[in-house]
Amino acid sequence: MDKGLDNGLTSAEVSQLWATYMSDSSQICVLSYFLQIVKESDIKNILQFTNDAATVHLQKIAEMFEEDGRVIPHGFRVDEDVRSMAPKIYTDDFIIEYLHEFSKIGLRGHATNLSVSVRNDCSDFFKQCIDDSVELYERTKELLLSKGLYNRSPMIEKEQEVDYIEHQNFLAGFFGDKRALTALEITNLYNNFERNAFGAATLIGFIQMTDSNEVLKHLIRGKEIAEKHCEILGSYLKKNDLPTSVYWDSEVVENKQPVFSDKLLMYIASALTSVGTSFYGLGIGTSQRRDLAAMYNRFLAEVQLYSEDGANIMIKNRWLESPPKASHS
Helix, strand or coil: CCCHHCCCCCCCHHHHHHHHHHHHHHHHHHHHHHHCCCCCCHHHHHHHHHHHHHHHHHHHHHHHHHCCCCCCCCCHHHHHCCCCCCCCCCCCHHHHHHHHHHHHHHHHHHHHHHHHHCCCCHHHHHHHHHHHHHHHHHHHHHHHHHCCCCCCCCCCCCCCCCCCCHHHHHHHCCHHHHCCCHHHHHHHHHHHHHHHHHHHHHHHHHHHHCCCCCHHHHHHHHHHHHHHHHHHHHHHHCCCCCCCCCCHHEEEEECCCCEEHHHHHHHHHHHHHHHHHHHHHHHHCCCHHHHHHHHHHHHHHHHHHHHHHHHHHHHHHCCCCCCCCCCCC
């Protein structure tokens, strides 16, 4: 063993720090735009907290990479990827929902990051990232509740006694009578509907920001996929007399002006697709009805192809920064 590597960052730590740098640098660009256009002081305060936390994250990652003799990622930069004095394309209500959705992404992602960290400084860093995500989640949740905008998962009847599964048709779903959805299946259907509705609204705004025909077609395709998945997910909930989440399309203002660089638009679209892919995988693993697992498999195949096409666009335009990798293939 090379003793010089004993105290260095592991591949797991490097990969998660690098991914966090890329994500947070992209979000600082979005936050800087939101800070330009937001009107409500409560939302502005949360935006400033989030921006400050992300800025500290970048500084700490840069320090750890420098100490480890590694190249600091370029990522995204406000002066390169955001147009100053850009027009308002999203309402204040959308902005707070955007922050809430990304707080949940942060909670999930940083928990994974912490679980693969060995060095104390790396573990401490991701603990702080989790704390920041928790604070962002709580502050946005409370504000959404106070504004009557928080989307609660459906309520179900209370059980009167413990029940056991007695028939194999509990797993069925393609033919004949289908059993009622379990609480976990409802949760996945509802949350995936909510993520797709949010993603579609985000892309409606992005579609107005690009002059590239190639990027425009890709973003429109992503919006259409998200809307189609909402329709299918919602149909399962409606068949069980359960409500769906809301759409956020009305919170996007029609104003065709460039705000973000095409590089940033494509990165965030790719990031949303990646999150969706992971949750579809979760849906497969936790759905006991075969028709639901088959639905998620179809969704996965579609979004993976979409993701690959997006990566090809980014590679062609030299927008896709290469992650850290082994020195020999």
